[in-house]
Amino acid sequence: MAPIPKQTQQWTLANKPTSHPVLSGDKATFKLETQSLPELQEGQVLLKPKYLSNDPAQRGWIAANADPERLYVPPVQVGEKMRGGAIAEVIASKAENVKEGSMVSAYCGWTEYTVASAKEVQPLPEVEGLSVTHFLGALGGTGLTAYYGLLDVVGCKKDDVVVVSGAGGATGSMVVQIAKKIVGCKKVIGMAGTEEKCRWVESLGADVCVNYKSKSFQDDLKKALKENGGADVYFDNVGGSILDLMLGSMKMYGRIAACGAISSYNHEEPTMLKNYFNVITQRIEIKGFIVLDLFAKGKMPEARQALVDAYKEGKLKIGDENETVVDTKFESIPETWVKLFEGGNTGKLVTKLV
Amino acid sequence: MAPIPKQTQQWTLANKPTSHPVLSGDKATFKLETQSLPELQEGQVLLKPKYLSNDPAQRGWIAANADPERLYVPPVQVGEKMRGGAIAEVIASKAENVKEGSMVSAYCGWTEYTVASAKEVQPLPEVEGLSVTHFLGALGGTGLTAYYGLLDVVGCKKDDVVVVSGAGGATGSMVVQIAKKIVGCKKVIGMAGTEEKCRWVESLGADVCVNYKSKSFQDDLKKALKENGGADVYFDNVGGSILDLMLGSMKMYGRIAACGAISSYNHEEPTMLKNYFNVITQRIEIKGFIVLDLFAKGKMPEARQALVDAYKEGKLKIGDENETVVDTKFESIPETWVKLFEGGNTGKLVTKLV
Numbered sequence: 001m002a003p004i005p006k007q008t009q010q011w012t013l014a015n016k017p018t019s020h021p022v023l024s025g026d027k028a029t030f031k032l033e034t035q036s037l038p039e040l041q042e043g044q045v046l047l048k049p050k051y052l053s054n055d056p057a058q059r060g061w062i063a064a065n066a067d068p069e070r071l072y073v074p075p076v077q078v079g080e081k082m083r084g085g086a087i088a089e090v091i092a093s094k095a096e097n098v099k100e101g102s103m104v105s106a107y108c109g110w111t112e113y114t115v116a117s118a119k120e121v122q123p124l125p126e127v128e129g130l131s132v133t134h135f136l137g138a139l140g141g142t143g144l145t146a147y148y149g150l151l152d153v154v155g156c157k158k159d160d161v162v163v164v165s166g167a168g169g170a171t172g173s174m175v176v177q178i179a180k181k182i183v184g185c186k187k188v189i190g191m192a193g194t195e196e197k198c199r200w201v202e203s204l205g206a207d208v209c210v211n212y213k214s215k216s217f218q219d220d221l222k223k224a225l226k227e228n229g230g231a232d233v234y235f236d237n238v239g240g241s242i243l244d245l246m247l248g249s250m251k252m253y254g255r256i257a258a259c260g261a262i263s264s265y266n267h268e269e270p271t272m273l274k275n276y277f278n279v280i281t282q283r284i285e286i287k288g289f290i291v292l293d294l295f296a297k298g299k300m301p302e303a304r305q306a307l308v309d310a311y312k313e314g315k316l317k318i319g320d321e322n323e324t325v326v327d328t329k330f331e332s333i334p335e336t337w338v339k340l341f342e343g344g345n346t347g348k349l350v351t352k353l354v
Numbered sequence: 355m356a357p358i359p360k361q362t363q364q365w366t367l368a369n370k371p372t373s374h375p376v377l378s379g380d381k382a383t384f385k386l387e388t389q390s391l392p393e394l395q396e397g398q399v400l401l402k403p404k405y406l407s408n409d410p411a412q413r414g415w416i417a418a419n420a421d422p423e424r425l426y427v428p429p430v431q432v433g434e435k436m437r438g439g440a441i442a443e444v445i446a447s448k449a450e451n452v453k454e455g456s457m458v459s460a461y462c463g464w465t466e467y468t469v470a471s472a473k474e475v476q477p478l479p480e481v482e483g484l485s486v487t488h489f490l491g492a493l494g495g496t497g498l499t500a501y502y503g504l505l506d507v508v509g510c511k512k513d514d515v516v517v518v519s520g521a522g523g524a525t526g527s528m529v530v531q532i533a534k535k536i537v538g539c540k541k542v543i544g545m546a547g548t549e550e551k552c553r554w555v556e557s558l559g560a561d562v563c564v565n566y567k568s569k570s571f572q573d574d575l576k577k578a579l580k581e582n583g584g585a586d587v588y589f590d591n592v593g594g595s596i597l598d599l600m601l602g603s604m605k606m607y608g609r610i611a612a613c614g615a616i617s618s619y620n621h622e623e624p625t626m627l628k629n630y631f632n633v634i635t636q637r638i639e640i641k642g643f644i645v646l647d648l649f650a651k652g653k654m655p656e657a658r659q660a661l662v663d664a665y666k667e668g669k670l671k672i673g674d675e676n677e678t679v680v681d682t683k684f685e686s687i688p689e690t691w692v693k694l695f696e697g698g699n700t701g702k703l704v705t706k707l708v
Contacts, residue, residue: 276625
């Protein structure tokens with residue numbers, strides 16, 4: 001077994017942000033610290049994170065106004081290590097089923113090294129042509145969110161007309177592909193914020209992708225839905241005014257999978273719904289969900305296998321465009337993370353520790 | 355067979371209101387007109403409405419901004435008879451199963467007489483101790499809305515902690531009783547707008563009823579839910595800020611039956627949800643519904659029988675307090691109807707034609 005380091009650097013939460021996270025100064029959100037590492041016990045592994053997952057949900061875990069009783073996982077407290085998913089190398093193992101030198105996914109947090117129970121790590125299959133980083137994105141939490149939301153939460157079927165917001169993002173781009181290529185939906189309409197992203201979303205299989213920053217956006221959406229009389233399913237990655245627009249664009253008995261409201265993470269603005277009344281008149285169903293429920297139900301391995309199989313059958317395009325991998329020194333982890341809220345990425349934002 | 359009148363007076367829609375309905379002058383919402391009556395055909399009945407149902411939904415049918423494709427029934431057009439439910443006497447019948455002299459419920463509209471197909475009328479059972487008017491309220495659309503919303507839409511069970519807004523109203527007071535006395539829910543919390551209404555709601559079986567006009571309302575609600583950690587079911591009769599408060603007061607996987615948003619009928623204000631994000635973090639399900647779906651499914655007779663049976667078993671209190679019956683001349687039908695939006699009634703507002 002490799003020698004175990006006695007110490008590790010890690011980023012801890014220094015100040016809970018009330019608005020945008022702060023990168024430096026007295027009110028900096030995060031702080032770099034050195035911590036000692038415990039001895040490795042039977043059943044444990046020592047992990048060295050190689051790639052970090054950057055997720056909007058992390059913003060919620062450190063929110064100043066977070067109500068611990070209402071978060072789906074406990075908040076990160078001041079002084080604690082910043083939480084986050086990672087792809088890590090197993091540096092040392094005292095667990096039979098996890099091999100030294102193998103790559104695993106685990107919630108390592110922002111640390112150089114961490115000791116974890118073997119039960120908390122997921123060994124990663126090797127898939128030809130796929131970078132390991134995709135197990136943070138297309139085949140990780142984001143792809144599974146798309147799969148779970150579409151298939152389990154709103155029971156998407158072939159006959160459905162599906163609209164997806166944030167279709168150029170990590171989750172949305174997988175929703176488009178799963179709806180079109182795995183479920184075989186009648187029509188899939190994406191929404192994205194640039195013409196370039198829209199064309200990319202169409203190349204993934206969307207029948208059409210409309211640009212929500214275009215002046216003709218509302219008309220473009222109306223036109224896309226016209227022959228179908230509205231949407232059966234709306235996969236909502238953004239909340240806010242686009243959710244409102246979609247409440248006015250659903251068919252009778254339409255189903256909305258409420259997955260994200262990224263626009264509200266760093267703001268305290270309420271969601272204003274001029275079309276709320278449609279929930280009643282159109283008998284709309286809005287269902288909030290979180291991919292952790294898929295894990296809790298024990299259905300994660302099965303769902304990931306379905307995605308890996310679909311990839312192998314050529315149904316899913318997973319490549320460089322599904323992720324933005326940013327080479328990052330350990331000292332710069334927060335700088336890469338805040339790029340999440342700048343909206344410039346295509347696909348999953350991954351921190352590669354260099 | 356009784357002689358058939360050749361003409362009838364009726365109220366027609368004169369101007370679609372943009373805000374509050376107008377009772378007189380050039381812009382009056384309604385107009386009194388005389389119309390000829392058709393000959394009675396085989397299978398038809400001649401009805402004389404004795405009691406009219408007053409329902410917030412009628413406001414939607416005449417809205418200036420109503421989108422016909424998005425209403426659950428077609429809007430009433432200018433020049434057409436105002437639509438509405440009624441209890442009517444059968445004056446003449448050419449249908450075997452509907453007897454002259456019997457009382458039926460039907461969508462007669464605001465008219466002295468109307469000719470209807472026998473298929474469109476519901477004969478009313480005689481129940482000892484019950485006024486026929488209750489078939490417009492507690493045993494009519496409002497009671498059935500409560501029954502359908504609680505049992506079918508959100509599948510309410512014994513273990514549930516249920517919150518009901520508008521609990522002093524026609525639907526809400528039935529929700530309280532059905533939840534407590536038919537389902538046997540663990541806890542039922544009402545919300546109403548005066549201390550007097552709150553005490554009445556408690557007398558119907560609510561464990562507690564909180565006054566939403568009280569300064570301590572939010573604390574009172576929090577206190578009522580504290581030992582349960584939130585609500586499992588929220589039956590929403592009002593929308594708006596109380597819906598928002600409840601989004602922050604639901605347990606994980608809470609279910610919301612979205613039944614009404616009376617506060618928005620006469621206004622164009624958007625629904626502002628500061629707590630929308632809880633839909634996702636708490637995996638809340640919001641389901642809009644309309645009692646017409648119960649009728650469309652053919653389950654109405656069965657549901658009404660369940661309510662009649664529960665009444666006979668002493669489980670439901672249905673009495674004067676479930677309705678406000680207003681003696682009204684035919685010329686004054688609109689004046690009684692607008693009382694709906696003044697919020698002063700306890701229970702169902704019924705127009706008695708005198």
